[in-house]
Amino acid sequence: QVTVEPRVTLxxxxxxxxxxxxxxxxxxxxxxxxxxxxxxxxPVNSCMLLAADxxxxxxxxxxxxxxxxxxxxxxxxxxxxxxxxxxxxxPGFVVSGTALLAKNAHPTLDQIKAGLAGNLCxxxxxxxxxxxxxxxAKAKRG
Amino acid sequence: MAQEEKAQEPTVTFTAKAGLPSAxxxxxxxxxxGDIKPWDLDDWPQFEQMGKPRxxxxxxxxVTGRAKYTYDxxxxxxxxxxxxxxxxxxxxxxxxDTSKAEAxxxxxxxxxxxxxxxxxxxxxxxxxAAVSPEVAIDAAxxxxxxxxxxxxxxxxxxxxxxxxxxxxxxxxxxxxxxxxRKGNVFGPGARSRGNRGDLDxxxxxxxxxxxGTYYCPVHTHSCLETHGVVASWEGDQLTVHASTQGIFxxxxxxxxxxxxxxxxxxxxxxxxxxxxxxxxxxSASGSAFAMAACKMAKKAGAPVKMMLDRKQxxxxxxxxxxxxxxxxxxxxxxxxxxAVHYRSWGxxxxxxxxxxxxxxxxxHGKNPNFKAEEYDVFTNAGPGAPLRAPGHxxxxxxxxxxxxxxxDKLGMDPIELRxxxxxxxxxxxxxxxxxxxxxxxxxxxxxxxxxxGGWGGTAKGAKKRGVGMANGNWYVFAAEDVGAQVKVHRxxxxxxxxxxxxxxxxxxxxxxxxxxxxxxxxxxxVTMRIGDTQFPEGxxxxxSVTINSVAPVVRLAANEARTKLFALAAPLLGVAPGExxxxxxxxxxxxxxxxxxxxxxxxxKMSGETIDCTAKRKKQYETxxxxxxGTQFAEVEVDTETGEVRVIKMVSVxxxxxxxxxxxxxxxxxxxxxxxxSWALLENRILDRNVGTMxxxxxxxxxIFAPGDMFExxxxxTPVANLGNNTSTAGIGxxxxxxxxxxxxxxxYNAIGVRIRELPITPDRxxxxxxxxxxxx
Numbered sequence: 001q002v003t004v005e006p007r008v009t010l011x012x013x014x015x016x017x018x019x020x021x022x023x024x025x026x027x028x029x030x031x032x033x034x035x036x037x038x039x040x041x042x043p044v045n046s047c048m049l050l051a052a053d054x055x056x057x058x059x060x061x062x063x064x065x066x067x068x069x070x071x072x073x074x075x076x077x078x079x080x081x082x083x084x085x086x087x088x089x090x091p092g093f094v095v096s097g098t099a100l101l102a103k104n105a106h107p108t109l110d111q112i113k114a115g116l117a118g119n120l121c122x123x124x125x126x127x128x129x130x131x132x133x134x135x136x137a138k139a140k141r142g
Numbered sequence: 143m144a145q146e147e148k149a150q151e152p153t154v155t156f157t158a159k160a161g162l163p164s165a166x167x168x169x170x171x172x173x174x175x176g177d178i179k180p181w182d183l184d185d186w187p188q189f190e191q192m193g194k195p196r197x198x199x200x201x202x203x204x205v206t207g208r209a210k211y212t213y214d215x216x217x218x219x220x221x222x223x224x225x226x227x228x229x230x231x232x233x234x235x236x237x238x239d240t241s242k243a244e245a246x247x248x249x250x251x252x253x254x255x256x257x258x259x260x261x262x263x264x265x266x267x268x269x270x271a272a273v274s275p276e277v278a279i280d281a282a283x284x285x286x287x288x289x290x291x292x293x294x295x296x297x298x299x300x301x302x303x304x305x306x307x308x309x310x311x312x313x314x315x316x317x318x319x320x321x322x323r324k325g326n327v328f329g330p331g332a333r334s335r336g337n338r339g340d341l342d343x344x345x346x347x348x349x350x351x352x353x354g355t356y357y358c359p360v361h362t363h364s365c366l367e368t369h370g371v372v373a374s375w376e377g378d379q380l381t382v383h384a385s386t387q388g389i390f391x392x393x394x395x396x397x398x399x400x401x402x403x404x405x406x407x408x409x410x411x412x413x414x415x416x417x418x419x420x421x422x423x424x425s426a427s428g429s430a431f432a433m434a435a436c437k438m439a440k441k442a443g444a445p446v447k448m449m450l451d452r453k454q455x456x457x458x459x460x461x462x463x464x465x466x467x468x469x470x471x472x473x474x475x476x477x478x479x480x481a482v483h484y485r486s487w488g489x490x491x492x493x494x495x496x497x498x499x500x501x502x503x504x505x506h507g508k509n510p511n512f513k514a515e516e517y518d519v520f521t522n523a524g525p526g527a528p529l530r531a532p533g534h535x536x537x538x539x540x541x542x543x544x545x546x547x548x549x550d551k552l553g554m555d556p557i558e559l560r561x562x563x564x565x566x567x568x569x570x571x572x573x574x575x576x577x578x579x580x581x582x583x584x585x586x587x588x589x590x591x592x593x594x595g596g597w598g599g600t601a602k603g604a605k606k607r608g609v610g611m612a613n614g615n616w617y618v619f620a621a622e623d624v625g626a627q628v629k630v631h632r633x634x635x636x637x638x639x640x641x642x643x644x645x646x647x648x649x650x651x652x653x654x655x656x657x658x659x660x661x662x663x664x665x666x667x668v669t670m671r672i673g674d675t676q677f678p679e680g681x682x683x684x685x686s687v688t689i690n691s692v693a694p695v696v697r698l699a700a701n702e703a704r705t706k707l708f709a710l711a712a713p714l715l716g717v718a719p720g721e722x723x724x725x726x727x728x729x730x731x732x733x734x735x736x737x738x739x740x741x742x743x744x745x746x747k748m749s750g751e752t753i754d755c756t757a758k759r760k761k762q763y764e765t766x767x768x769x770x771x772g773t774q775f776a777e778v779e780v781d782t783e784t785g786e787v788r789v790i791k792m793v794s795v796x797x798x799x800x801x802x803x804x805x806x807x808x809x810x811x812x813x814x815x816x817x818x819x820s821w822a823l824l825e826n827r828i829l830d831r832n833v834g835t836m837x838x839x840x841x842x843x844x845x846i847f848a849p850g851d852m853f854e855x856x857x858x859x860t861p862v863a864n865l866g867n868n869t870s871t872a873g874i875g876x877x878x879x880x881x882x883x884x885x886x887x888x889x890x891y892n893a894i895g896v897r898i899r900e901l902p903i904t905p906d907r908x909x910x911x912x913x914x915x916x917x918x919x
Contacts, residue, residue, distance in 0.1 A: 005276055012275065021214035022207020024415070026366045027452055031842040034366060062207035071202060079201040082805045085813060086646030087204030088366040088415030094205055116849040120841060122366050122416050123646055124813030124820075126852040 004051050010044075011035045013051035014061060022062035022091040026120070033119030036092040036099075037061050043099040045118070062091035065098055073139050074098055077132040085123035092119050097133045106137050151175075151761065158182035160766040160865050162571055167766070171865050174760030177694075178701055180865045181800060190725050191659040193861070195805035198648035199670065200413065209413045212385040213449055215372045221250050221271040223435050223448035224278040226285050227264040227457060231522040231834025232294035232307070234258050235267065235287060242284040243270055248277035251438035251446070252285075255430070260289065261309060261492045262522050263835040264457030266429050271438040271446045294522035296829040298464045298489040301326040301521045309492060309520035317494045317518050327487065328494065329517030336503025337513050344481025344511030348472025352548040356469065357900040358536040358883065360489070360827040361462040362455075363529055364846055367415020369426045369459045370449030373435040380407045380436060387417040387645050388682030392432065393675045395424020399433045411643040411673040418817075419528030420460035421645075422684045426450075427493065427527040428458030453839040460527020461827060463488040463496035467540030471548050477562040481511040484541065487519050488533070490526025494518040498537035501880060504615040504769055505541060507565030522834055528684055531616060531876035535818060535883050542612035542884035543899065546891065550589065556611055556888070557582065560773075568862055569613065569771035572795040575858050576611070579793045580775035585609035590895015604783040607790070608893025609775065614880025616770040618799075618866050619873075621691040624759040625678030628657060628699040629752045630707065634742030636663060638700075639671045642680025642692050647875060648806030649688050655802045656693045656869055660700035661707075662724025663741055678756060686770075686873025689802065694867035695759035702755040711744040765866035770873075772796040774815070774881040776889040782912060785905030787890055789819050789853040792882075796857070799864045799872030811857035811878040818882025820847035823902050 002017045014020040014037070023046055026034035030048040037046045038060035046059075066072035071079065074097050084090045093116060100107060100115030107115060112133045121129070153172040159182040160169040166183045173180075186193070203209040228235075235258045244252050253269040260267075268285050272278040293307035300306055302325075309326055310316045317328035345351065365385075371392075372383040380402065384392045389409040397404040414421070425432040435448035450459065470483040484503075488496025499514035549556040557573050564570050576582075584596035585608065592606050600607065627639040638657050644650055654668040661668075671677065681691040708719040711729040715722070715737055723732040730738035745753075777790040792815045801807040824845045828837040838844040857878075863870045883901060891897050896911045 007276060015214075016216070016275065019216065020207075021210065024211075024213065024366070027841040029840060029842070031840065032366070062205075066206050068202035068206050068208055071205065075202075075205040078205045079197045082197055082201070082648070082809050084198075084201060084204055085648070085809060086366065086416045087200075087209055087413065088211065090204050091207040094207075113849045113852065120366070120846060120848055122364055122418075122817070122846060124816030124847070125809065126816065126847075126849050127812055127855050128809060129849075130852070 006052055008051045009047050010049040010051045010054045011046035014046065020061050020063055024088055024091065033096060034089050034092040036095040036119065038095060038099060041102065043096050062095050065094065072098065074101060074132065074136040077136040077139070081128050081132040081135060083125055083128035083132040085125055089119060089121040093129050100133065101137060105140060107133065156180065158865055159184055160863050162568060162860065162862055164571065165567065169766060169865060171763040173763055177698065177760040178868045180763060180868045181870045182863045182865060186800065186861060186863065189659060191655045191665050192800060192802055193804060196651055196665060196803050198651045198806055199654065200650060211367055211413050211415050212370050212372060212383045213367050213415070215383055215447065217372060217374055217445040220372065220445040220447055221273060221442055222275040222278045223269055223271045223438060223446045224282045225266060225429060225431050225434065225450060225454055226268040226282050227454060228260045228267050229263065230260055230289045230291050231263045231296065233260050233289045233291040235260060236290050237288050238268055239286040240268060242286070243281040246277065246281050246284060248273040249281045250442035250444065253434045253438050262428070262524050264428065264454065264524055269434040269438065271442055294834045295326065296522060296831055296834050298466060298487065298519050298521060301489065301519050302487060309522055316520065326520045327517050330515035335499045335514055339511030341481050341483055341511050341513050345472045348480045349475045350548065350551050351470065351472045352544055352551055353470040354544050354547055354899060356467045356540045356543055358465045358539055359901060360464045361529065361821050361825045362827050362844065363418045363420040363460060364841070364844065365416035365418060365420060365455065368450040368452065368455040369421060369431065371432045371435050372445060372447045373439040374445035375440055378402065378406055382407065382409045382432065382436065384409055384411055384432065385414045385421060386411050386643065387421040387684055389641065389643050389673060389675050390679055391422060391682050392424050396432060396436060399424065400436055409675045414643065414645055417645050418530045419532060419684055422528060422682050426459035428460065428524040452841065456827065456836055456839040456844065458524045460529070461524060462529035463490035463526040465496065465498045465536035467498060469502065469540050469544040471544050473548060473552065475552065477552055477554050477559045479506050479509040479563045482509055484514045486537070486540065487517040489519045489521045491521055491523030493525030495526060496533070498533040498540065500534050501538040501615050502541040505613050506563040508563045523829055531880045534614070534880040535821065538612060538614050538880045539883035539887065539901065542881060543887050546610065546888040547897065560613060566767060566769060566771045568767060568797050568860060569773055572771060572773045572860055576773050576775045576793050576795040579856055579858065580609060580777060580791065582609060582775065586892050589892050605779050605781050606893045607777060607779050608889050608891070609777050610885055610888030610892050611773065611775045612881040612884035612888055614772040614774065614877055616686060616877035616880060618690065618765050618768055618770060618864065619685040619687045620762050620867065621681035621687050622759055622761060623679060624681055624691045624695050625756060626692065626695040626699050627678055627754065627756045628696065628703045629754050630703050630745055631752050632745055632748055634745040636661060636668045637671060638668055638696055639677050640680050640692055640696060641675055641677035642688060643673045643683060645683045647688065647810055648803060652689055652802040652806060653692055653696055656697050657700045660697050661704055662729065663727050686876045689871045689873055690867055691759065693802065693869045693871045695757050697868050699755045699757035702757065703753050706753045707744045710747040711739050714739050714743065763865055763867060766862065766864040770797050770877045772877045772881060774885045776885045778886065778889040778893055780890055780893045780908060782894060785908035787823055787903055787908060789886065791854040792819070793856045793858065794878045795860060796874060796878050797860055797862045798874035800861055800870045801859050802871055804859055807859060807874045808857035810874045812855040814878035815855050815882055816847050818879045819886055822883045822886040826902050
């Protein structure tokens, strides 16, 4: 439980009041996806949502998907494929990718691109990220 | 002077096998005394650790959101800072009234800039620090600034006109006293790059001449983690966490600005969210935010976190200068280039450094007659900063577009024209690798006529495909004032401690590979500790210097540790230390590998707790090639009805010496192609001609490549024993972005038969060019 000013966004509440700093503020206006979290299982830009509007809802951040010791299958695939460079956009991509795989366990390449369309990476790791999502889907299929 | 002293430094001579594995050459190199024989072509096939793809060690922290960036830090009692930038493009500050801001509850410190002259919108005016980001925003709004405005000039070509408002008065000399000046235009500098031969003679001997003018707009770095610091004081000791490419540059710059001893400043950077050249200084090229944070932290007696916002990041943290390039190339009918005259005018806003002649001077090295003239044009815009191979992407767009046009005039295959004038044996070997991978044979033999290409059934219709190529050059730069420490602990664990920072390249793992190779242990057994000015001095991560500055000194320190471990192992095996070798976690008798002890068994014999070896980097050796060769290819599809250009595939062939970790090196190469394609097709910083502020200071109208724009990207590394240092490694961050703008433009030409000479290649430009071509036909 956290008490904040009415204007505080969900992102700022998570980061500044709950010390969950995985989600990042990059554009602060819903165009980059670096602040993506799951809101009752749906991916949302947490910079575009007031913290007060999240009351009573289940929020999952990247921290909730796995730990360095116990990575989720998608996180492990990101590591294996080296689907990151500076890593600042990575939490957002991991959360969006997780939401995509929850909805569609075996996405095509075009479906992966569409599922991640709201996320930006400046280092240019998109191709590796697609490979990671494909690998995680394949691992699930066995 | 320094060079003369270095020349007298005693050296040892090594003979080694240099160059490409397919064409080894014996070469002599001179190393500083105490340095070791460079890894060469004999070592390359024998490596246990080097050259194997490995995930980077920090990845688990980054994919789980546990990696702590400067932006993520929260210290007890920490305040939140906010910068306030000028709202006008030129003028003077008449007054800054901070009284209302200071009276706001929760505001703990205020800072105002010394300079009262404003030369660009966004320039530092004031700053506040408050107990929460929300209060800091409120306080920033309460700072009242009044300006006396002046006329300004927002764009390169406008600034070159007679009578344009002067960014710097005639009495000021922003580009140095000896540089010729006309209004806002300064240049050419006395020492233009690569000038040689006689242009008149060269053009007189030419049978075909092409002259063209090419233009690149300003790009911003758009680092996802904005520039920022967390500054805290304990007495006179200052600790700064910085999102930086150079912790030592931050330490030096802040100590100087604050008038304190360097030893009292500690700078840390564990992870950082992108720099691309804009984070090499103490603050940023157009803001002193870090100094303001330190001063407010001192005043408030509490740590201050100062992160710029997205708009400030675009306005005042640097950008790639615009470039207007006029290229004249003369050649014989067989393609032999006889002369290149390269002129460029560029604007880095209120700063200089907009030169772009590097690629023209370096590529087509057989050309005997070359002259470059580079001009800096000042505009009322934020100062430029190095952006990933500064000036070289723009310059390669100029020269390599011109070469493509020349090939067309000569009726020659663009690759054949390049080969005819190629001086690098490395690039000569790269052409065919790239051509095969992209499917060069499919290109339209007649540009714009897809029935002359190998596209089968897709040749008809509004969507036209084409293939293009271009070359890029870069250099083997290395910092020499670099140190490293290697510690082997009694339990056999290994630490490498070095004061450089990782900017997202995966350098921790690449450097660990070098230490592991030398010690004969697994890379995973080596722990890297970096990003702290209390560690041995490291280089700034710019110029693609990190690996070839740090890896050699790490190898040197590891080599010393290896010698000490061999001395411990030798009595256990009953041989002399000189008879030993190490690999796979074992120390063994070279002639009888079955006789061995484990690395751990040897380490357990040490007296005390650690073998602690610290080394200073010695001088760079002679390098097989001083330039890093690269060539790049693209297939694009142009929709001639909508004007949209889509990249289908790109291939980059690059030399990075011996790649320590190809997985991360190739990530850099692919990332460069994506960033370059983004510049070529989308990016353009637009300043409002009426008010001089940025029209698109965000990430939805300053568009960068997104997942939906993504193409098939392939990186081919050609290992080269360059012998430039004891590891034969070289950087790869910058080289692969040099050709990309030209590659895309040349591929678009091949698809539609119309040349686009101004970037970005947006749908409106494509449609306008097509309609102009139809009108002329």
